[in-house]
Amino acid sequence: MNITTHQELIGWHRYLEALGPRLTGSESHQRFIEFLAAELTALGCEVQRDRYYFTRWEAQNWGLALQNANRSETAIATSFHYPYSGCTPAEGIVGELVDCGKSPGNFQQAAGKIALVEVAVPALPTMLFIHPTKAAQASATQLPKTLRNPTLGSFLGGPDLQAAKKAGVKAVICMWSNISPANAAAQYLPFTSSYQDCPALWVDSVGGQQLKQAAAQGQQIRFTLQATLTEQCPTESLYVVLPSQASNESILINTHTDGPNAPEENGALGLLALVRWFKQQSLERNLIFIFATGHFQLPQLGKHGQATSTWLAEHPALWNGQQFRAVAGVTLEHLGCTEWHDNRAFTSYQPTTQPEIELTYTTSPMLEQLYYTALLQRTKQRVLTILPINDIYFGEGEPFYKANIPTISLIPAPNYLCATPSNAAIDKLDFDLMQQQIETFARVIGLIDQTSASRLGIAEPQPFSLVGSLFRRMVGANQGH
Numbered sequence: 001m002n003i004t005t006h007q008e009l010i011g012w013h014r015y016l017e018a019l020g021p022r023l024t025g026s027e028s029h030q031r032f033i034e035f036l037a038a039e040l041t042a043l044g045c046e047v048q049r050d051r052y053y054f055t056r057w058e059a060q061n062w063g064l065a066l067q068n069a070n071r072s073e074t075a076i077a078t079s080f081h082y083p084y085s086g087c088t089p090a091e092g093i094v095g096e097l098v099d100c101g102k103s104p105g106n107f108q109q110a111a112g113k114i115a116l117v118e119v120a121v122p123a124l125p126t127m128l129f130i131h132p133t134k135a136a137q138a139s140a141t142q143l144p145k146t147l148r149n150p151t152l153g154s155f156l157g158g159p160d161l162q163a164a165k166k167a168g169v170k171a172v173i174c175m176w177s178n179i180s181p182a183n184a185a186a187q188y189l190p191f192t193s194s195y196q197d198c199p200a201l202w203v204d205s206v207g208g209q210q211l212k213q214a215a216a217q218g219q220q221i222r223f224t225l226q227a228t229l230t231e232q233c234p235t236e237s238l239y240v241v242l243p244s245q246a247s248n249e250s251i252l253i254n255t256h257t258d259g260p261n262a263p264e265e266n267g268a269l270g271l272l273a274l275v276r277w278f279k280q281q282s283l284e285r286n287l288i289f290i291f292a293t294g295h296f297q298l299p300q301l302g303k304h305g306q307a308t309s310t311w312l313a314e315h316p317a318l319w320n321g322q323q324f325r326a327v328a329g330v331t332l333e334h335l336g337c338t339e340w341h342d343n344r345a346f347t348s349y350q351p352t353t354q355p356e357i358e359l360t361y362t363t364s365p366m367l368e369q370l371y372y373t374a375l376l377q378r379t380k381q382r383v384l385t386i387l388p389i390n391d392i393y394f395g396e397g398e399p400f401y402k403a404n405i406p407t408i409s410l411i412p413a414p415n416y417l418c419a420t421p422s423n424a425a426i427d428k429l430d431f432d433l434m435q436q437q438i439e440t441f442a443r444v445i446g447l448i449d450q451t452s453a454s455r456l457g458i459a460e461p462q463p464f465s466l467v468g469s470l471f472r473r474m475v476g477a478n479q480g481h
Helices: 006-019 027-042 150-157 162-167 205-215 267-278 293-303 308-314 365-377 398-402 431-449 466-479
Strands: 048-067 074-077 093-102 113-121 171-177 200-205 220-242 249-256 286-292 323-333 337-342 349-355 358-362 384-388 405-412
Touching: 006 027, 006 113, 006 267, 027 220, 027 267, 048 205, 048 293, 048 323, 074 113, 074 205, 074 293, 093 171, 093 205, 093 384, 113 205, 150 308, 162 293, 171 358, 200 220, 205 249, 205 337, 220 267, 220 308, 220 398, 249 267, 249 431, 267 286, 293 323, 308 398, 323 398, 323 431, 358 365, 365 384, 365 431, 384 431, 431 466
Parallel strands: 093 113, 113 171, 171 200, 249 286, 249 323, 323 405, 358 384
Antiparallel strands: 048 074, 048 220, 093 220, 220 286, 337 349, 358 405
């Protein structure tokens, strides 16, 4: 299949690297949206735009400096800022550093002071939030019994900044633990917070130990987080329809466009290649490609969870039977990811030489069968098909499933998913794997297009467990939605 080439994929990702982080509503994000719109228009598509407005927070400068007895300052390296936390004056704020222990922390003792809170990345039992299908249970790719991931760690173990503000804390310093400094570096986490009005920064375990010693001595610290709040900031979702001449059925294909690095999110580049391919094919059904905004500011831009929920709410005629009836939803996210892990001592962060596990939701037996058929031509894969469990469905395929549309959703979850390195994490991508993933989805969409709605089936119900349901409530509470 001549859908895309290594050269094209590398060129597109170099463009993402040059743009820098495409955080929701930022200039670089809007430039990427315009790039996609121009490419789609050049393919002969009529590009539809949905514009939204939200209050955007943007960090500009941040740092920490311990105050020494001789009035000099000792800079302490930060890992990153805490998104949508708060802001300080340009000169920062100075206060006594107080060790409030492990998160969620005892903020009452830090009223009028600067709190230090330890945030451990837990090893979570995967059975609580990932449920392999029967076919996956018999496959060579096996799910690890536990998963340690900074994204989940920030959702579950992060401090309650609203509680800190209520207690009168001036600012919060979050100290990563159970994660190497290299893995913790520049993580844009948590990414699902609304504005907290309590400035916070991250430090790694090395900087955290320095701060613990300083807090034990009652030392003062200068905390700086300059940031701006822009009200009525615009951002846009795009979608295009590749029409069929004889059907009122549709297949929805989606991803999101905002993110802190290249793999998060490069799904839009996969969709772009797929649009070009299917423009040349004869279609039985209408294909609708959705490039959603808002994944990195869900509290303001996601109506019922993920960003695509807003598109579904605003365009019901394209999927609920008024104009078109959706028979399947297909989601591409995090293409080409390789696996990187910390060592047991959390002192080294290295590649394992394997692809990241290709977690793929397949929520009807026929869709799973079609997906495995599409995989047959792959020479490189590490696929694990899964079902939602305990009301947990990661990624932008979730709104389709909640709308009772059967889905296939690729959602690998590497440790670096939310990191913001200067090279956009391109060094962690395998472009051969990426090309094969895109080709797989071209094949499976083609197979879906040729399969009757009755055979495609409906979205299967998900399993629940008491412990898992409690875990889901914890995840939801800490994500703020």
